[in-house]
Structure formats: C-alpha cells, structure tokens
Amino acid sequence: MAGFKSNPGQDRCGLADWLEKGLVYVMKIVDSAAAMQRQSAAWMRSGEVVGLVPTMGALHEGHLTLIRRARKECRRVVVSIYVNPTQFGPKEDLARYPRPRRQDLALCRAAGVDLVFAPENLYSPDHSTYVEETALSQGREGVSRPGHFRGVVTVVLKLFNLMRPTKAYFGQKDAQQVEVINRMVRDLDVPVKLVVVPIVRDPDGVALSSRNRYLSLGERAVAVEFAQLLQLAVKKKSNPGGWLEQQLRKASGLKLDYVELAGKRLCAAVFIGKTRLIDNERLS
Numbered sequence: 001m002a003g004f005k006s007n008p009g010q011d012r013c014g015l016a017d018w019l020e021k022g023l024v025y026v027m028k029i030v031d032s033a034a035a036m037q038r039q040s041a042a043w044m045r046s047g048e049v050v051g052l053v054p055t056m057g058a059l060h061e062g063h064l065t066l067i068r069r070a071r072k073e074c075r076r077v078v079v080s081i082y083v084n085p086t087q088f089g090p091k092e093d094l095a096r097y098p099r100p101r102r103q104d105l106a107l108c109r110a111a112g113v114d115l116v117f118a119p120e121n122l123y124s125p126d127h128s129t130y131v132e133e134t135a136l137s138q139g140r141e142g143v144s145r146p147g148h149f150r151g152v153v154t155v156v157l158k159l160f161n162l163m164r165p166t167k168a169y170f171g172q173k174d175a176q177q178v179e180v181i182n183r184m185v186r187d188l189d190v191p192v193k194l195v196v197v198p199i200v201r202d203p204d205g206v207a208l209s210s211r212n213r214y215l216s217l218g219e220r221a222v223a224v225e226f227a228q229l230l231q232l233a234v235k236k237k238s239n240p241g242g243w244l245e246q247q248l249r250k251a252s253g254l255k256l257d258y259v260e261l262a263g264k265r266l267c268a269a270v271f272i273g274k275t276r277l278i279d280n281e282r283l284s
C-alpha cells in the first residue's frame with residue numbers, strides 16, 4: 001500500500017521516480033532471511049542508520065512506543081515479528097500465542113515503519129548452535145522458564161546478524177531480558193547500540209502485554225491488583241520485596257511465581273489463571 005506525501009508536480013513521473021525522491025511511502029514486508037540480508041547489506045553500503053524493534057507481534061502501545069522512538073532516531077526502522085519457538089518451554093503458550101498479522105502490519109504502516117521482517121521460520125531442521133549467557137540469565141525468569149534466555153539470546157543474535165541494526169530497541173518491561181542482551185552484546189562485541197524504553201501501562205496500571213488478551217474480565221481485575229501492589233511495594237522504605245511477596249501470597253485469584261529485587265528494581269511474576277504475567281518497577 002502506498003501513501004502519497006505530496007504531488008511532485010511533474011509530468012509522467014513513474015512510481016519508481018516518486019520512490020527515489022522519497023515522495024511515496026511503501027512499507028516493505030520481507031519473509032526470507034536471504035532477502036533481509038540483501039536489504040541490510042544495501043543499507044549498510046549507503047551508511048543508513050537502521051533501528052530494529054524485535055517483537056513477537058500482537059502489537060500494542062508498548063511496542064508502538066519503541067517503534068516511535070526508533071522512528072525519531074533512525075533513518076530506517078525495521079520491525080521483526082517472529083514468535084520464536086526456542087524461547088518457549090514445552091508446556092508454554094507457543095501454539096496459542098496471538099498472531100493478528102494483518103492488524104500488526106497496519107499498525108506498522110501507520111507508524112511509518114520501513115520494513116517488517118516476518119519470517120515463517122528462522123531455524124534449519126538441523127539447527128544446532130545456541131548462544132547462552134551464563135550469569136544474569138540464571139535467576140527469576142531463568143528459574144521459572146528453563147531454556148528461555150538461551151532461545152532469546154540466540155534469536156536476538158540471529159536478528160542482529162540478519163538486520164545489522166545501528167540501534168536496537170527493547171522494553172524495560174522485560175527487565176531481565178535487557179540485562180541479558182546487554183551482556184551478550186558486550187561479551188560478543190556485537191556492533192549495536194541498545195536503547196531501553198520505559199514500561200508502558202494501561203491507565204489502570206497494568207503493564208501492556210500481548211498476553212493480557214488472554215485475561216477474562218475477572219482475571220483482569222486481579223492483574224490490576226497485582227500492578228497496584230507492585231506500585232505500593234516500591235514505595236516501602238523497608239523490605240519492599242518481602243512485603244510484596246506476603247501480599248501476593250494472600251491475594252486471591254493469582255499464584256505467586258517469584259518476587260525478586262534486582263539492583264534497584266523490584267521484579268515479580270504471577271500466574272492469573274493460565275496466564276503468566278511479569279512486571280517490575282524501580283524502588284522509589
């Protein structure tokens with residue numbers, strides 16, 4: 001779909017000319033790794049600043065905030081949409097993870113994204129190479145979701161290799177993911193600058209997440225309570241983690257997974273029905 005920014009006022013001007021002059025906006029959709037690499041090589045040759053926003057789709061305002069930040073800072077904005085199987089455990093929600101592809105593409109187009117990379121599959125049948133961060137990935141999500149960060153780090157490095165971004169945008173919502181990817185980039189000398197974007201919340205305080213759409217109305221009320229308790233906890237002068245853990249154990253409608261203080265951030269995960277939610281907030 002093409003949108004015309006202005007009339008160039010020239011006779012017999014073809015679409016190719018308009019594109020060349022930057023008068024027409026066309027969002028590219030690429031689904032093959034080889035085509036993606038050809039495009040990123042071309043951008044590299046012409047010295048373009050490329051911003052990558054890696055996502056699993058089912059885009060919401062949290063993702064869009066990352067995309068808008070990239071749009072402000074980079075000449076080219078690339079969004080990847082890939083539900084990466086290697087970061088899901090065998091009992092997790094890979095099969096039912098939402099995939100509203102048309103809506104995602106429309107949101108990307110409206111946000112002025114240059115290219116959406118949406119491969120069907122990124123792994124050869126005999127894929128056998130994984131990247132593992134061995135310190136920061138051990139606690140919290142690493143305990144509850146064994147193998148999760150191995151999958152995340154591997155796919156993020158694959159995306160970096162395919163897209164060669166100058167900058168890559170990640171949300172503070174996945175605090176431990178940011179820590180682990182930061183470490184991988186440092187340890188493996190990956191030439192990319194990471195940009196971390198604050199958590200976007202609904203007006204009721206719940207952190208936006210693609211998984212929120214699993215929640216029934218009653219479960220949503222429990223998610224609000226979870227968010228409120230976290231906000232109260234970070235204001236406690238003494239033992240905010242202990243206080244939050246106690247409150248979450250008492251709360252009805254949810255099952256506590258973990259509460260942990262990581263540096264100055266209080267991080268927590270709960271199950272509400274079958275849905276697992278994570279959240280974090282800086283101590284105040």
Ligand code: AMP
Nearest residue numbers: 055056057062170171173174199200208
């Ligand atoms: P996902 O599609 O869940 O893998 O998320 C893609 C990126 O969006 C990750 O860097 C997330 O941390 C980020 N993200 C997801 N939800 C939010 C949110 N509520 N606020 C800020 N960033 C978010």
